[in-house]
Amino acid sequence: xxxxxxxxxxxxxxxxxxxxxxxxxxxxxxxxxxxxxxxxxxxxxxxxxxxxxxxxxxxxxxxxxxxxxxxxxxxxxxxxxxxxxxxxxxxxxxxxxxxxx
Amino acid sequence: xxxxxxxxxxxxxxxxxxxxxxxxxxxxxxxxxxxxxxxxxxxxxxxxxxxxxxxxxxxxxxxxxxxxxxxxxxxxxxxxxxxxxxxxxxxxxxxxxxxxxxxxxxxxxxxxxxxxxxxxxxxxxxxxxxxxxxxxxxxxxxxxxxxxxxxxxxxxxxxxxxxxxxxxxxxxx
Numbered sequence: 001x002x003x004x005x006x007x008x009x010x011x012x013x014x015x016x017x018x019x020x021x022x023x024x025x026x027x028x029x030x031x032x033x034x035x036x037x038x039x040x041x042x043x044x045x046x047x048x049x050x051x052x053x054x055x056x057x058x059x060x061x062x063x064x065x066x067x068x069x070x071x072x073x074x075x076x077x078x079x080x081x082x083x084x085x086x087x088x089x090x091x092x093x094x095x096x097x098x099x100x101x
Numbered sequence: 102x103x104x105x106x107x108x109x110x111x112x113x114x115x116x117x118x119x120x121x122x123x124x125x126x127x128x129x130x131x132x133x134x135x136x137x138x139x140x141x142x143x144x145x146x147x148x149x150x151x152x153x154x155x156x157x158x159x160x161x162x163x164x165x166x167x168x169x170x171x172x173x174x175x176x177x178x179x180x181x182x183x184x185x186x187x188x189x190x191x192x193x194x195x196x197x198x199x200x201x202x203x204x205x206x207x208x209x210x211x212x213x214x215x216x217x218x219x220x221x222x223x224x225x226x227x228x229x230x231x232x233x234x235x236x237x238x239x240x241x242x243x244x245x246x247x248x249x250x251x252x253x254x255x256x257x258x259x260x261x262x263x264x265x266x267x268x269x270x271x272x273x274x
Contacts, residue, residue, distance in 0.1 A: 002104055002105075003104055003105055003108045003148070005211075006210075006211030006212070007108065007112070008145075008149075009207045009210060009211045010207070010211065011112045011115065011116070011145075012207075013203065013204050013207045014116055014119075015115060015116065015119055015138075016200070016203065017200055017204075018116070018119040018120065018122070018123050019119070019123075020196060020197075020200055021123050022122060022123035024193050024196065025123070026123075028128060030128055030132075030170065030173065030174060030177075031122075031128055031131055033170070034122055034131055034132060034135050034170065035122065035123060037135060037139075037162075037166070038119055038122055038123075038135070038138065041115075041138065041139065041142050041162075044142065044154075044158075045142060045145060048145075048146050048149050048151050048154060049149055051149075051151070051228055051229075052149045052150055052151065052228070052229070055228055056228065057228045057229075057233050057234055057236075057237040058237065058241070058242070060151055060153070060154055060228065060229060060234050060237075061234065061237055061238060061242045061245060063151075063154055064154065064157065064234070064238075064249075065245050065248075065249055067157060067158070067161055067162065068249045068252055068253060069252060070162075070166065071161060071165065071166055071253075071256070072252050072253060072255070072256035074166050074169060074170070075169070075256045075257075075259070075260045076256055076259050076260065076263070078169060078170070078173045079259065079260045079263035079264060080263060081173065081177075082173060082176070082177070082263075082264075083263050083264075083266060085177055
């Protein structure tokens with residue numbers, strides 16, 4: 001008896017909820033990006049799981065593309081965080097609302 | 102039996118390290134906790150017979166992305182977290198409603214007879230092997246492959262421009 005797909009579904013929803021909770025209660029933009037990584041991983045679990053269930057490599061392709069998008073997002077996000085917080089001192093997303101120049 | 106035990110270990114690890122990511126006050130600890138979640142998810146990928154994606158998960162995510170996070174956290178140092186003024190309550194409510202909808206859809210899907218406990222996945226497949234993934238990438242999904250390279254190029258150029266502007270702001274060359 002193998003692990004049913006529904007177990008992976010439940011795990012993925014739990015991880016997605018945790019990531020969303022993190023995005024909502026964190027104010028530090030670095031930790032916000034960490035929570036987004038958590039949500040992306042929840043999606044990847046489902047993509048790989050259904051790829052296995054339906055014997056189709058497309059799900060694995062999607063998961064790899066998601067990984068590349070996550071890497072690009074982290075590079076740009078961290079670049080923005082560093083650029084903003086060299087000039088301003090607090091780590092607070094609300095203070096980033098006026099980004100000019 | 103072994104598959105179920107491995108799944109249980111990986112699932113418990115992923116959720117408990119994920120709780121650490123969300124609730125640790127220290128940014129450094131949260132980032133290290135994310136490594137635990139990523140390795141647990143890689144273990145799940147191995148259970149799902151996707152060894153190539155599992156290897157990339159360890160190399161790209163745990164090896165590159167989290168190390169970048171740790172560099173930036175060490176570079177910016179300890180900052181005080183200011184108490185919030187505007188919690189955007191209405192948008193949070195919308196977010197929770199969306200999550201509830203996703204959860205309801207997930208429960209409906211989990212009760213579906215085609216993926217429920219009674220249906221075993223096909224055995225002896227090789228969809229997760231590097232050869233199968235490479236073939237799929239270069240035949241059916243060539244546009245996704247090229248788009249991936251474009252995304253990486255844009256990210257690299259954007260990072261260089263952001264860093265250059267930050268250096269200029271400090272009066273460097």
